[in-house]
Amino acid sequence: xxxxxxxxxxxxxxxxxxxxxxxxxxxxxxxxxxxxxxxxxxxxxxxxxxxxxxxxxxxxxxxxxxxxxxxxxxxxxxxxxxxxxxxxxxxxxxxxxxxxxxxxxxxxxxxxxxxxxxxxxxxxxxxxxxxxxxxxxxxxxxxxxxxxxxxxxxxxxxxxxxxxxxxxxxxxxxxxxxxxxxxxxxxxxxxxxxxxxxxxxxxxxxxxxxxxxx
Amino acid sequence: xxxxxxxxxxxxxxxxxxxxxxxxxxxxxxxxxxxxxxxxxxxxxxxxxxxxxxxxxxxxxxxxxxxxxxxxxxxxxxxxxxxxxxxxxxxxxxxxxxxxxxxxxxxxxxxxxxxxxxxxxxxxxxxxxxxxxxxxxxxxxxxxxxxxxxxxxxxxxxxxxxxxxxxxxxxxxxxxxxxxxxxxxxxxxxxxxxxxxxxxxxxxxxxxxxxxxx
Amino acid sequence: xxxxxxxxxxxxxxxxxxxxxxxxxxxxxxxxxxxxxxxxxxxxxxxxxxxxxxxxxxxxxxxxxxxxxxxxxxxxxxxxxxxxxxxxxxxxxxxxxxxxxxxxxxxxxxxxxxxxxxxxxxxxxxxxxxxxxxxxxxxxxxxxxxxxxxxxxxxxxxxxxxxxxxxxxxxxxxxxxxxxxxxxxxxxxxxxxxxxxxxxxxxxxxxxxxxxxx
Amino acid sequence: xxxxxxxxxxxxxxxxxxxxxxxxxxxxxxxxxxxxxxxxxxxxxxxxxxxxxxxxxxxxxxxxxxxxxxxxxxxxxxxxxxxxxxxxxxxxxxxxxxxxxxxxxxxxxxxxxxxxxxxxxxxxxxxxxxxxxxxxxxxxxxxxxxxxxxxxxxxxxxxxxxxxxxxxxxxxxxxxxxxxxxxxxxxxxxxxxxxxxxxxxxxxxxxxxxxxxx
Numbered sequence: 001x002x003x004x005x006x007x008x009x010x011x012x013x014x015x016x017x018x019x020x021x022x023x024x025x026x027x028x029x030x031x032x033x034x035x036x037x038x039x040x041x042x043x044x045x046x047x048x049x050x051x052x053x054x055x056x057x058x059x060x061x062x063x064x065x066x067x068x069x070x071x072x073x074x075x076x077x078x079x080x081x082x083x084x085x086x087x088x089x090x091x092x093x094x095x096x097x098x099x100x101x102x103x104x105x106x107x108x109x110x111x112x113x114x115x116x117x118x119x120x121x122x123x124x125x126x127x128x129x130x131x132x133x134x135x136x137x138x139x140x141x142x143x144x145x146x147x148x149x150x151x152x153x154x155x156x157x158x159x160x161x162x163x164x165x166x167x168x169x170x171x172x173x174x175x176x177x178x179x180x181x182x183x184x185x186x187x188x189x190x191x192x193x194x195x196x197x198x199x200x201x202x203x204x205x206x207x208x209x210x211x212x213x214x
Numbered sequence: 215x216x217x218x219x220x221x222x223x224x225x226x227x228x229x230x231x232x233x234x235x236x237x238x239x240x241x242x243x244x245x246x247x248x249x250x251x252x253x254x255x256x257x258x259x260x261x262x263x264x265x266x267x268x269x270x271x272x273x274x275x276x277x278x279x280x281x282x283x284x285x286x287x288x289x290x291x292x293x294x295x296x297x298x299x300x301x302x303x304x305x306x307x308x309x310x311x312x313x314x315x316x317x318x319x320x321x322x323x324x325x326x327x328x329x330x331x332x333x334x335x336x337x338x339x340x341x342x343x344x345x346x347x348x349x350x351x352x353x354x355x356x357x358x359x360x361x362x363x364x365x366x367x368x369x370x371x372x373x374x375x376x377x378x379x380x381x382x383x384x385x386x387x388x389x390x391x392x393x394x395x396x397x398x399x400x401x402x403x404x405x406x407x408x409x410x411x412x413x414x415x416x417x418x419x420x421x422x423x424x425x426x427x428x
Numbered sequence: 429x430x431x432x433x434x435x436x437x438x439x440x441x442x443x444x445x446x447x448x449x450x451x452x453x454x455x456x457x458x459x460x461x462x463x464x465x466x467x468x469x470x471x472x473x474x475x476x477x478x479x480x481x482x483x484x485x486x487x488x489x490x491x492x493x494x495x496x497x498x499x500x501x502x503x504x505x506x507x508x509x510x511x512x513x514x515x516x517x518x519x520x521x522x523x524x525x526x527x528x529x530x531x532x533x534x535x536x537x538x539x540x541x542x543x544x545x546x547x548x549x550x551x552x553x554x555x556x557x558x559x560x561x562x563x564x565x566x567x568x569x570x571x572x573x574x575x576x577x578x579x580x581x582x583x584x585x586x587x588x589x590x591x592x593x594x595x596x597x598x599x600x601x602x603x604x605x606x607x608x609x610x611x612x613x614x615x616x617x618x619x620x621x622x623x624x625x626x627x628x629x630x631x632x633x634x635x636x637x638x639x640x641x642x
Numbered sequence: 643x644x645x646x647x648x649x650x651x652x653x654x655x656x657x658x659x660x661x662x663x664x665x666x667x668x669x670x671x672x673x674x675x676x677x678x679x680x681x682x683x684x685x686x687x688x689x690x691x692x693x694x695x696x697x698x699x700x701x702x703x704x705x706x707x708x709x710x711x712x713x714x715x716x717x718x719x720x721x722x723x724x725x726x727x728x729x730x731x732x733x734x735x736x737x738x739x740x741x742x743x744x745x746x747x748x749x750x751x752x753x754x755x756x757x758x759x760x761x762x763x764x765x766x767x768x769x770x771x772x773x774x775x776x777x778x779x780x781x782x783x784x785x786x787x788x789x790x791x792x793x794x795x796x797x798x799x800x801x802x803x804x805x806x807x808x809x810x811x812x813x814x815x816x817x818x819x820x821x822x823x824x825x826x827x828x829x830x831x832x833x834x835x836x837x838x839x840x841x842x843x844x845x846x847x848x849x850x851x852x853x854x855x856x
Contacts, residue, residue, distance in 0.1 A: 057265065482653070
C-alpha cells in the first residue's frame with residue numbers, strides 16, 4: 001500500500017516540520033477554533049482551498065463535496081451535511097464570510113453536461129447529487145442551442161456558483177445573518193491551467209480576475 | 215472585510231509561490247486528476263488533511279463535513295453528498311484507499327454528547343446530522359455510567375471512526391471494491407494538542423500512535 | 429558515571445545561581461519549614477511538582493511514590509510512608525491544603541491496566557503496590573467492556589485521584605482537619621503532552637482545565 | 643484559599659514560561675521517560691532535589707518520604723512504596739544510579755532523637771516510620787553517652803544515609819544490579835544553612851564536601 005504509506009510519511013514531515021514550527025499556534029488552537037471564513041469547495045484533488053489560499057491553521061472552516069454544491073433549502077432532506085455545516089458555521093462559530101469556491105475542469109460539472117452519470121447502475125448517486133444544479137445546467141444547454149460556440153463547461157461552472165449563492169440565501173439563518181450584515185457571501189472560481197482566480201464582483205455582476213503582479 | 219482580503223492575499227502568495235514553483239505539476243493536473251486516496255475529514259478549521267498529511271496537489275480526493283461522518287447506506291436519502299463522493303471516488307477515479315480522518319476536540323462530537331444542538335430552532339440541522347452516530351454515542355454514554363472519569367469525547371471520536379468504517383462497507387460499490395482488494399479502508403485520528411496521529415490497527419484492533427523520531 | 433557527574437554539576441549551578449540569589453530566603457528556611465501545601469505526586473521524572481507549579485523553596489511538602497497513591501487507612505501496615513507523611517503534614521507542620529497531583533501517561537497506572545507487573549519474580553512489588561487502586565481499575569475495565577474505544581489509561585488516572593481523595597478522608601486526623609475546615613483536599617491532573625492542568629471541580633464533579641491565556 | 647491559588651498561578655507561570663520554552667523536550671518526554679538517576683529524598687519543603695541539582699525534566703526519578711528512608715528488605719510489608727519504586731527504577735526503567743539525598747535539620751531525624759513523636763496518639767505513624775532507623779539512632783545515642791559534644795542530629799543524619807545504603811543492598815534486585823555493575827549507589831547530604839553538598843566518598847569512607855568555586 002505505497003499510497004497509504006506516503007500519507008503517513010507526509011504526516012511525519014508535518015509533525016517534524018510545520019507542526020513543530022507553529023507549536024504555539026497549535027496549542028492555542030487546541031483550545032478552540034474561531035475561523036472567520038467558511039469555504040465550500042469541491043472534493044477535487046487539485047483544488048485544495050488551504051493550498052490555493054495559502055491558509056493558516058484555524059483560518060478556514062471547510063465543507064467539501066462534489067462540485068461545491070449548495071442544495072436549495074426547500075430540497076434538503078432531514079439529514080443534510082450542507083445544512084448542518086452552514087448552521088454550525090453561522091450560528092455556532094459565527095463566521096463572517098461564506099465563500100463558494102468553484103474551479104475549472106470540474107468533473108461533476110462535466111458529467112452533469114455530458115450525462116455521464118445517467119447510467120442508473122454505476123453512477124446513480126453522482127447523478128442524483130448533480131441534479132441540484134439542474135436549473136443552471138438547463139439554462140446553459142438552452143443557450144448552447146442559440147450559440148454553438150459557448151464554452152458550456154465554463155459557463156456551467158460559473159452558473160453553478162451563482163446558483164449556490166442564491167441557494168445559500170434560502171437558508172433562513174444565512175438570510176438573517178446576511179440581512180444583519182454579520183455574514184457576507186462570495187463566489188470565486190480558480191482555473192488550475194491558468195492560475196487565475198476570478199471573483200464575482202457585486203458592482204459589475206461579472207467574474208473578475210484577481211490582479212497579481214507577475 | 216479584512217478576513218476576505220486576507221484570503222485573496224493568500225491566493226496571491228500561492229500564485230507567486232508554490233503555483234509558480236510547481237508549474238509543470240499543475241499543467242499536468244489540468245489534464246485530469248488521478249488521486250489514489252480519498253480522505254473523509256471534518257470541516258474543522260484546525261485539521262486540514264492537506265496540511266496534516268503534507269499532501270501534494272492531486273494526491274487527495276477530499277470530502278469534508280461535520281464530524282467526518284459516513285451515514286449508513288440504508289439511511290441516505292436520494293441526494294447524498296457522501297454517497298455521490300464515494301461513488302465518484304470508487305467507480306469514477308478508482309482510488310485505492312479510503313481514509314476516515316477523525317480528530318480530537320471535535321465540536322460535532324462534543325455537541326452530540328452534550329445535546330447542545332437539541333434546541334429545535336438554533337441547532338436542528340446539526341442535531342439531525344449528528345444522529346447518524348447515535349449507536350456509538352449511546353454505547354459510550356452507557357460506559358460512562360460505570361466510570362465517571364471516562365473521556366467520553368475521545369471515546370466517541372474513536373467510536374465514530376469505527377462506525378464510519380462499518381458504514382462504508384454498507385455501500386455496495388465500496389463493499390465490492392474491498393472484497394476484490396482494489397480498495398482498502400483506514401481509520402485515523404489526529405490530536406492537535408499532542409500532535410499525535412493514531413491508526414486503527416487491523417491486528418490489535420486498537421488505535422495505535424504513528425512513531426515519529428522527535 | 430557521567431549521569432552522576434551531571435547531577436553534581438547541577439548542584440554547582442544551583443549553589444552559584446539561585447541559592448546565592450535567594451540567600452536570605454535560605455537563611456530563613458534554615459530555621460524551620462512552614463509550607464502551607466502538601467503535594468502527593470508520582471515518582472515519574474517528567475512531572476516534578478516543584479517545576480509544574482513553579483514553586484518556591486519552602487512552599488511545598490512533597491510525598492512522591494509510584495502513581496501518587498494514598499492507601500486506605502484500613503489497609504496500611506504498621507510502618508507506612510504515606511501515613512507518616514500525612515500525620516507529620518497535618519498534625520506537625522499544619523498544612524492548609526493536601527493536593528493529589530496525578531499525571532497523564534503514568535507507568536504505574538498503565539501497568540495496573542495491562543497487568544505488566546503480574547510476573548511474580550520481576551514485578552511483584554509494583555504489582556502489590558498498585559493493588560491499592562484495584563477498585564478504580566475494576567470499574568474502568570468494566571466500562572471498557574461496553575465501549576472499546578474508552579481511553580482506559582486516562583479514565584484510571586482520574587479515578588485514581590478520586591480514590592486517593594476518598595482514602596485521604598479515611599485517615600482520622602485528616603478527616604478531623606477537613607471537618608474543622610483547617611485542611612482542604614484537592615485533586616489535579618497534569619498532561620505533559622498537552623501542557624494542561626485539570627482540577628477536580630467540587631461544583632461540577634468533573635476535572636476542569638485551568639484557563640491559561642496562550 | 644490563597645495558598646492553593648498561588649499553586650495554580652505557579653502552574654500558569656510554568657505553562658507560559660519553561661513549558662513553552664522547552665516544548666520540544668516535553669513532546670519527546672510525552673513518549674516515555676528514561677531517567678538515569680533515582681533520588682530518594684525527604685519530603686521536607688526546603689530540599690527539593692530538582693532545585694538543589696538544577697535538574698532537567700526527565701532527569702530524575704524521585705521517591706520522597708519522611709527522612710529519605712529505605713527500610714530493610716526483611717522489614718517491608720506486602721505493599722511497600724519504597725520496594726515498588728526501587729523495583730520499577732531498577733528493573734523497569736533501568737536507572738544507572740540510586741542516590742540517597744539526606745539533608746541537615748531534618749525534622750524526622752530530630753524527632754527520632756527527641757522522641758517527639760513517641761506520643762501514641764498524635765504521632766504514632768511518624769514514630770512507627772522512624773523506627774526504621776532505630777539501629778543508627780541507638781548507635782548515635784550511645785556515642786553521645788561517651789562524648790557529650792557530639793552533634794547528635796548531624797551524626798544521625800549521616801548515619802541514616804549509611805544505613806539507607808546498606809538497606810538498599812538488602813533488596814535482591816538492587817544487590818544483583820550493583821554486583822553486575824549496572825547500578826551504582828550514592829549517599830549525599832545537603833546543608834541548607836551552609837549551602838554545602840557532601841558526598842560519601844568510597845575511598846575515604848567519609849562525607850566530603852563538593853568543591854565549588856565561589
